[in-house]
Amino acid sequence: MKKSQSKKRFSKHILLSIMAMILFTMLAGCSSADEAEATEDKEETKRPILIQGPMPIEAETFAERLENVKVEESGSTYEFYIGTVDGYPVIVSKTGKGMENAAASTAIAIEKYNPAAIINQGTSGGHDPELNVFDIVLGERTVNIGSMKTGDRAAGEGIEPTEWKPMDVMASEGSAGEDPNAEKARYYEGDADLLAAANAVKDSYTKGKIVEGTIGSADLWNNEVDRINWFHENYGTSVEEMESASVAMISKAYDVPFLAIRILSNNKTNDGAYNADTAVANQEYVYEVVKEYIASLESE
DSSP: OHHHHHHHHHHHHHHHHHHHHHHHHHHHHHHHHHHHHHHHHHHHTSOOEEEEESSHHHHHHHHHTOEEEEEEEETTTEEEEEEEETTEEEEEEEOOSSHHHHHHHHHHHHHHHOOSEEEEEEEEEEOOTTOOTTOEEEEEEEEESSOEEOOOOOTTSOOOGGGOEEOOTTSOSSOTTSOGGGGSOOEEEOOHHHHHHHHHTGGGOOSSOEEEEEEEEOSOOOOOHHHHHHHHHHHOOSEEESSHHHHHHHHHHHTOOEEEEEEEEEBTTTTBOOOTTHHHHHHHHHHHHHHHHHHHHHTO
């Protein structure tokens, strides 16, 4: 009798042990699954870095370096290459040329992808005779050089572009003339952390020098050297292009960190001839900037 009871107790002990092991395994599995899910959720909640380029030559080289890429389109113009760099989400946006396209593409991207930062990059024409083709300007400031108010002149009194005044469309919601600040140029400051990342990897770029400066934007293509010099003297512009200031305006409206990075593809002030290879060179440098910025985000 005692022997039978002992066997029963032993069998019961084994059964309880097996059940405990099964329960422990299930809990451990759930824990691992929960941890994996939490890690996955954390990866998904990382806000992407948005890199913009107006034309295919200014966007596709960077897009080719993304990993795990998928392409999304919005409308017939705006393309977004969604992937990763060093495991961090990065989106390359082909915005199309011009202020309106750049602004629209930026607003779409912010609403749809909620980026942590925006870098608008591409080629530009030089305004500073001290800068050469393949030099790169980091946008310490960007400014719209196409938003202007002309003088009050009657028929036959001529046209005087050098007397035109800046018109800041963000100065007030009232009519022109109500706010004295509306006749001042608005400069958008480049984000300090993005500038720090760009400066940290300057030595990686060997095709020219890298400087901080003022990037002017407008739906204009200035080939008159006297006009270029006028902007350089009155606005402090280092280069001109057709997108960055509108992106800066939209980024500021949404409070998204922004930086423009532009390479000189030509410079009429010192006879610097156009070179299409600059577009690729700039993207290669911006790729290093993005990696540096990602490292700074991951260390926080």
